[in-house]
Amino acid sequence: xxxxxxxxxxxxxxxxxxxxxxxxxxxxxxxxxxxxxxxxxxxxxxxxxxxxxxxxxxxxxxxxxxxxxxxxxxxxxxxxxxxxxxxxxxxxxxxxxxxxxxxxxxxxxxxxxxxxxxxxxxxxxxxxxxxxxxxxxxxxxxxxxxxxxxxxxxxxxxxxxxxxxxxxxxxxxxxxxxxxxxxxxxxxxxxxxxxxxxxxxxxxxxxxxxxxxxxxxxxxxxxxxxxxxxxxxxxxxxxxxxxxxxxxxxxxxxxxxxxxxxxxxxxxxxxxxxxxxxxxxxxxxxxxxxxxxxxxxxxxxxxxxxxxxxxxxxxxxxxxxxxxxxxxxxxxxxxxxxxxxxxxxxxxxxxxxxxxxxxxxxxxxxxxxxxxxxxxxxxxxxxxxxxxxxxxxxxxxxxxxxxxxxxxxxxxxxxxxxxxxxxxxxxxxxxxxxxxxxxxxxxxxxxxxxxxxxxxxxxxxxxxxxxxxxxxxxxxxxxxxxxxxxxxxxxxxxxxxxxxxxxxxxxxxxxxxxxxxxxxxxxxxxxxxxxxxxxxxxxxxxxxxxxxxxxxxxxxxxxxxxxxxxxxxxxxxxxxxxxxxxxxxxxxxxxxxxxxxxxxxxxxxxxxxxxxxxxxxxxxxx
Numbered sequence: 246x247x248x249x250x251x252x253x254x255x256x257x258x259x260x261x262x263x264x265x266x267x268x269x270x271x272x273x274x275x276x277x278x279x280x281x282x283x284x285x286x287x288x289x290x291x292x293x294x295x296x297x298x299x300x301x302x303x304x305x306x307x308x309x310x311x312x313x314x315x316x317x318x319x320x321x322x323x324x325x326x327x328x329x330x331x332x333x334x335x336x337x338x339x340x341x342x343x344x345x346x347x348x349x350x351x352x353x354x355x356x357x358x359x360x361x362x363x364x365x366x367x368x369x370x371x372x373x374x375x376x377x378x379x380x381x382x383x384x385x386x387x388x389x390x391x392x393x394x395x396x397x398x399x400x401x402x403x404x405x406x407x408x409x410x411x412x413x414x415x416x417x418x419x420x421x422x423x424x425x426x427x428x429x430x431x432x433x434x435x436x437x438x439x440x441x442x443x444x445x446x447x448x449x450x451x452x453x454x455x456x457x458x459x460x461x462x463x464x465x466x467x468x469x470x471x472x473x474x475x476x477x478x479x480x481x482x483x484x485x486x487x488x489x490x491x492x493x494x495x496x497x498x499x500x501x502x503x504x505x506x507x508x509x510x511x512x513x514x515x516x517x518x519x520x521x522x523x524x525x526x527x528x529x530x531x532x533x534x535x536x537x538x539x540x541x542x543x544x545x546x547x548x549x550x551x552x553x554x555x556x557x558x559x560x561x562x563x564x565x566x567x568x569x570x571x572x573x574x575x576x577x578x579x580x581x582x583x584x585x586x587x588x589x590x591x592x593x594x595x596x597x598x599x600x601x602x603x604x605x606x607x608x609x610x611x612x613x614x615x616x617x618x619x620x621x622x623x624x625x626x627x628x629x630x631x632x633x634x635x636x637x638x639x640x641x642x643x644x645x646x647x648x649x650x651x652x653x654x655x656x657x658x659x660x661x662x663x664x665x666x667x668x669x670x671x672x673x674x675x676x677x678x679x680x681x682x683x684x685x686x687x688x689x690x691x692x693x694x695x696x697x698x699x700x701x702x703x704x705x706x707x708x709x710x711x712x713x714x715x716x717x718x719x720x721x722x723x724x725x726x727x728x729x730x731x732x733x734x735x736x737x738x739x740x741x742x743x744x745x746x747x748x749x750x751x752x753x754x755x756x757x758x759x760x761x762x763x764x765x766x767x768x769x770x771x772x773x774x775x776x777x778x779x780x781x782x783x784x785x786x787x788x789x790x791x792x793x794x795x796x797x798x799x800x801x802x803x804x805x806x807x808x809x810x811x812x813x814x815x816x817x818x819x820x821x822x823x824x825x826x827x828x829x830x831x832x833x834x835x836x837x838x839x840x841x842x843x844x845x846x847x848x849x850x851x852x853x854x855x856x857x858x859x860x861x862x863x864x865x866x867x
Contacts, residue, residue: 286590287323295319299586306564311582318582322590325583334579341577349495356491356574359551363488364503366443368540369450370477371511372518374640376454376537377415378661379519380530381645382654385411387530388463408775414467415641416772418474423764426478427757431604433479434753439487439554442479447545449476451538458535466534474764482760485744486752490556491574493584494811496680505737506672511540512640513665519644520658555585556749559592588749595748595817608754617751619820619827622804624743624759627688630797631739632766634695635790636731639664639724641771646724649783651717660721667725671732683809684738688801691734696794698727703787735797739763745808746816803828 287295299319303312321328321342328334328342345351384390390407433442453473460466485504515537522532552574558567568585575581611621631637639646643664647657678687702723708716740763747755777786806819806827834852841847 285323286594287319287587292320292323295323302586302589308565308568311568311578314578314582315586318579318586321579322583322587338577338579341579345576345580351576352493353574353576355552359491359574360488360503362544362547362551363443363484364507365540365547366447366480366484366544367504367507368511368514369537369544370481371508371513371640372515372537372540373418373454373473373477373511373534374637375512375515375519375661375665376533376535378641378644379516379523379533379658381411381415381642382530382648382657383527384414384463384466384530384534387527388466390463408779409772410463412772412775414463414470416768416770417467418470418477419764419768419771421471421474422478422481423761423766423768424478426475426480427482427760427764429475430479430482430757430760431607431753434483434557439483439490439557440548440551442483443487443548444545446476446480446483447541447548449473450480450541451545454535454537454541458531460531478760478764481740481764482753482756485740486756487554489741489744490554491552493575503676504740506669506676507540509665509668509672509732509736513662513669514540516658516662516665520662523655523658556588556592559585559589560749564589591817592749595750604754607751608758610751611747611755611758615823616817616820617748617755619804619806619822619824620746620748620816621755621758622824623806623820624746624755625762626797626800626804627684627735627739627742628759628763629766630688630692630801631735631763632770633790633793633797634692634731634735635699635787635793636728636736637767637770638774638786638790639728642774643724645775646783647717647721649778663721664724664728667728668732668736671729672737675733675737678733679737679741680809683807684742685801685805685807687734688738688805689798691730692794692798692801694730695727695735696791696798698723698730699787699794700791702727703784703791706782706784706787742805742808746820748817802831 290298296316296319299315300312303309303315308315317331317333317338320331320333324330329339334342385407390410430442433445437445450473453469453476456469457466457473460469488504515533518536519533522529522536525532552570553566555567555571555574558564558570568581571585572578572581575584611617643661644654644657647660648654652660675687702720705719705723708719710716743756743759774786777789781789804824806822808816808819811819838849838852841849842851
């Protein structure tokens with residue numbers, strides 16, 4: 246897989262700390278804590294050289310007035326956990342760093358405003374999903390896409406060719422998002438920046454839901470949703486990156502996870518809108534589809550007040566502007582200078598791995614450069630896992646599913662509203678778990694649970710005797726339990742993980758590919774599920790996706806590496822460990838220890854981690 250040598254192998258070896266022979270006794274103790282150690286490149290030179298390099302950086306990039314500040318910031322970045330040993334710091338700087346250490350959620354209003362606004366942008370996708378969810382109960386009938394002979398008293402049932410048309414109308418936004426929208430991200434970001442790209446997509450996503458509401462034929466509705474998908478794909482690939490590039494490493498997972506929180510908030514608000522307009526007669530489906538313009542309208546107005554991404558400005562040679570942007574996003578100038586200079590140092594390291602500057606060259610790097618390819622393995626795994634788990638058969642078709650098991654159309658809308666509320670409530674705890682338990686741990690725990698609950702929901706559909714409550718209750722219960730498991734694991738992790746694992750140079754291409762994977766498979770799911778229910782029965786369809794959860798669990802075990810509490814730049818070294826070595830460690834060291842410790846209940850010591858930060862290793866050994 247990655248076992249053979251490559252032209253980049255020497256570079257990767259430089260990025261993983263390799264102890265010298267005369268330090269064998271120290272290295273032995275260090276390797277008892279971790280087999281590979283994330284190295285801080287600022288420690289390669291002397292303390293004095295670090296200061297001189299930082300001051301030179303400021304002077305050469307039009308910031309001579311900040312030269313001394315960057316010198317002190319470089320010393321802090323050299324050993325962040327021991328900033329109190331830096332005598333050059335002023336009293337207010339020392340106090341700011343101490344306060345940040347003890348209050349990890351501390352940050353300026355602009356940071357919180359920018360993250361919250363990006364989160365609102367995520368609501369567009371969730372709202373549209375639920376708008377079409379409710380509209381599925383009536384728009385096929387409005388356009389003549391159903392067979393009256395199949396109307397069994399529980400609502401309109403599309404038949405034959407019409408099933409594929411309904412599936413295509415639902416699926417097209419995801420297909421165009423994955424196959425078109427995701428791949429126009431790089432030119433849009435290049436010419437307009439992160440903020441400009443978000444504004445353009447917000448305009449698209451404001452106009453197209455309104456156009457959907459005014460559609461006079463299924464072909465017109467298809468056209469509006471075709472364009473909407475392009476906007477969704479471009480937005481989905483940029484907003485999480487923008488959030489990740491602004492957020493401090495210590496809480497990046499939680500802050501970027503506002504994306505998922507607001508996707509599910511959008512789902513809930515969309516269900517609320519469905520319930521509110523349910524009694525408006527023949528135009529209800531138009532209002533359900535059109536109401537999705539609200540969050541994108543807010544996003545388009547609000548983005549003008551946000552700073553541009555510091556790392557985007559750095560990448561485009563606008564170093565001084567990048568620092569000004571970072572300073573607005575941090576609580577004190579010393580914190581902003583520390584984070585910005587460290588990002589710049591690692592960015593220069595990334596340039597050593599970059600093989601080409603063109604669009605297609607950088608896209609190819611995502612598959613050809615070992616470090617980036619391994620990140621791509623992980624991002625693609627969590628993105629396709631989000632579709633394999635089956636959550637979107639509930640998000641897209643819950644109202645139709647609940648109607649099939651015996652609910653009226655109105656009751657089905659309320660049951661779907663409960664599904665949306667559960668997603669919101671149980672995503673909130675993950676804000677605190679994602680940066681403590683970690684991305685990998687949460688997904689490994691929840692995929693088996695999702696398999697069990699989805700299979701149980703499918704089997705519950707087989708019960709046709711007893712009271713109406715006895716038939717419907719178990720289905721709804723297990724769907725809700727499945728949703729809870731998803732909200733505590735795969736749901737928040739997918740976009741968060743994909744936005745952070747790629748290096749700065751290939752971040753747009755990497756995220757574009759991840760979004761392509763996610764949305765294309767969402768489109769395939771949306772397209773095929775109406776017909777799958779007919780051919781395989783609902784129980785068979787649920788069982789199929791339950792089995793895919795187990796496959797997704799194994800993929801996560803092999804390819805998803807832990808990224809919690811590491812800077813975006815330090816992740817380069819996480820993915821410098823070859824895949825074969827990583828899988829071997831997990832299978833032969835970690836898994837046997839886990840089984841003995843937690844299954845057989847043996848009190849045995851924890852084995853060395855595959856990778857750990859240098860500062861943490863030194864702290865443990867003290």
